Amino acid sequence: MSLKLWGGRFTKETDKLVNDFNASISFDKRMYAQDITGSIAHAAMLGKQGIIDKESSDKIVNELKKIKNEIDSGDLEITDEYEDIHSFVEATLISRIGDTGKKLHTGRSRNDQVAVDTRMYFREQCDILSGLLKDLQTVLLDMIKQHTSTYMPGFTHLQKAQPVTLAHHLSAYFEMFIRDCGRLSDCRERMNECPLGSGALAGTTYPLDRDFTASELGFRCPTGNSMDSVSDRDFLIEFLNDLSIISMHLSRFSEEICIWNSNEYGFIEIDDAYSTGSSIMPQKKNPDIAELVRGKTGRVYGALISLLTTMKGLPLAYNKDSQEDKEQAFDALDTVRDCIILFTGMLETMKFNKDRMADSAKKGFTNATDAADYLVKNGVPFRDAHGIIGRMVLYCIEKNIAIDDLSMDEFKSFSDVFNDDIYDAISLETCVNSRNTAGAPGIESMKAAIERYEHYLD
Numbered sequence: 001m002s003l004k005l006w007g008g009r010f011t012k013e014t015d016k017l018v019n020d021f022n023a024s025i026s027f028d029k030r031m032y033a034q035d036i037t038g039s040i041a042h043a044a045m046l047g048k049q050g051i052i053d054k055e056s057s058d059k060i061v062n063e064l065k066k067i068k069n070e071i072d073s074g075d076l077e078i079t080d081e082y083e084d085i086h087s088f089v090e091a092t093l094i095s096r097i098g099d100t101g102k103k104l105h106t107g108r109s110r111n112d113q114v115a116v117d118t119r120m121y122f123r124e125q126c127d128i129l130s131g132l133l134k135d136l137q138t139v140l141l142d143m144i145k146q147h148t149s150t151y152m153p154g155f156t157h158l159q160k161a162q163p164v165t166l167a168h169h170l171s172a173y174f175e176m177f178i179r180d181c182g183r184l185s186d187c188r189e190r191m192n193e194c195p196l197g198s199g200a201l202a203g204t205t206y207p208l209d210r211d212f213t214a215s216e217l218g219f220r221c222p223t224g225n226s227m228d229s230v231s232d233r234d235f236l237i238e239f240l241n242d243l244s245i246i247s248m249h250l251s252r253f254s255e256e257i258c259i260w261n262s263n264e265y266g267f268i269e270i271d272d273a274y275s276t277g278s279s280i281m282p283q284k285k286n287p288d289i290a291e292l293v294r295g296k297t298g299r300v301y302g303a304l305i306s307l308l309t310t311m312k313g314l315p316l317a318y319n320k321d322s323q324e325d326k327e328q329a330f331d332a333l334d335t336v337r338d339c340i341i342l343f344t345g346m347l348e349t350m351k352f353n354k355d356r357m358a359d360s361a362k363k364g365f366t367n368a369t370d371a372a373d374y375l376v377k378n379g380v381p382f383r384d385a386h387g388i389i390g391r392m393v394l395y396c397i398e399k400n401i402a403i404d405d406l407s408m409d410e411f412k413s414f415s416d417v418f419n420d421d422i423y424d425a426i427s428l429e430t431c432v433n434s435r436n437t438a439g440a441p442g443i444e445s446m447k448a449a450i451e452r453y454e455h456y457l458d
């Protein structure tokens with residue numbers, strides 16, 4: 001039996017290089033389960049509608065189930081001499097049940113078949129990735145709860161700005177991952193329409209029941225236009241966009257971990273299991289995993305831009321260019337999945353050097369705003385207070401001390417409004433914990449955030 005589904009109108013063998021260039025089985029074989037499940041639904045529908053006889057339909061369905069079980073268990077190997085996974089499954093079916101198997105492709109094209117396979121495959125991946133993000137958020141929430149009083153400098157322009165807590169800093173990432181999960185679920189919702197029954201491009205003359213196959217395969221409804229159904233790859237572009245944003249978030253977090261891990265900062269200690277050494281410099285312990293997660297963002301963006309570019313000039317309906325959607329989407333998916341898993345492990349085992357973080361917050365004049373606010377609360381207009389504290393900071397820089405180290409006399413030399421309570425007013429604890437607007441680092445605000453996160457993960 002021929003390895004091809006379409007030899008009839010050809011008089012010559014395909015060139016060997018053309019075969020290799022054209023084939024997609026080396027990468028689309030990972031969708032075998034979706035391909036077979038789609039075929040089972042299609043065959044059952046053909047039988048139900050009387051398009052093929054019930055006996056043939058049952059025979060096809062049973063044999064397809066066996067084929068799937070054998071591939072699952074490793075007893076049946078998917079070999080690369082077929083053009084694609086669709087050809088492999090159909091040829092295997094025909095080799096086992098003969099002419100009956102030849103009825104499967106009635107009222108169907110590989111164009112709607114690949115569209116349904118791809119949607120089913122990536123629909124499941126949306127759920128898997130959301131699950132992994134939730135695992136990461138569970139680890140994050142644990143750390144957030146532990147570090148509501150771990151003080152550190154908050155930065156703008158990578159300059160120390162105002163004190164925050166580690167819990168507050170980590171919760172910024174928690175929020176990003178909430179949005180990432182939301183995007184994946186939106187994407188899944190739009191993806192969840194069934195293109196099966198669209199045929200090659202113009203539907204079919206058979207009385208297919210598209211509602212039946214859509215519901216058998218867990219889709220919300222059939223797609224609305226057969227030409228759009230076979231040529232649309234928006235759902236993959238959206239998925240790759242979501243992956244790109246997840247990668248961007250992980251990359252920003254990784255960048256901070258690299259900075260925090262530097263000798264100059266020394267905020268964290270990455271676990272030995274998640275760092276590597278140097279072949280020449282014995283003292284080195286490098287944050288390679290964080291760097292790789294940051295670095296791999298490029299290939300994920302690449303997949304998005306690649307598919308957008310592939311699609312931009314395609315006339316309706318199906319064109320072989322669309323086959324280029326899968327390899328990079330699979331690569332981006334594998335990359336992001338691995339990044340989330342590794343990042344979660346690295347985070348979970350990381351140790352924070354609390355003293356060093358608090359010390360860094362104390363030294364960087366992060367309480368200068370609070371010192372100015374102290375003056376304002378004692379009747380000085382804010383613009384004047386800003387100027388007074390600015391001169392005070394300059395004085396401290398010259399003496400190489402923190403604002404807290406000034407004596408009462410020194411304070412008074414800048415403004416006689418200052419009193420003994422200034423020391424408490426500009427302590428790290430006060431600076432952080434008097435910031436209790438919603439979303440701020442103060443302990444009361446963080447309690448509310450933690451409650452919200454617990455509810456979200458529930």
Ligand code: ARG
Binds near residue numbers: 024028320322323
């Ligand atoms: N391997 C193809 C793809 O991934 C399947 C559809 C092929 N259809 C066709 N008419 N050649 O897009």
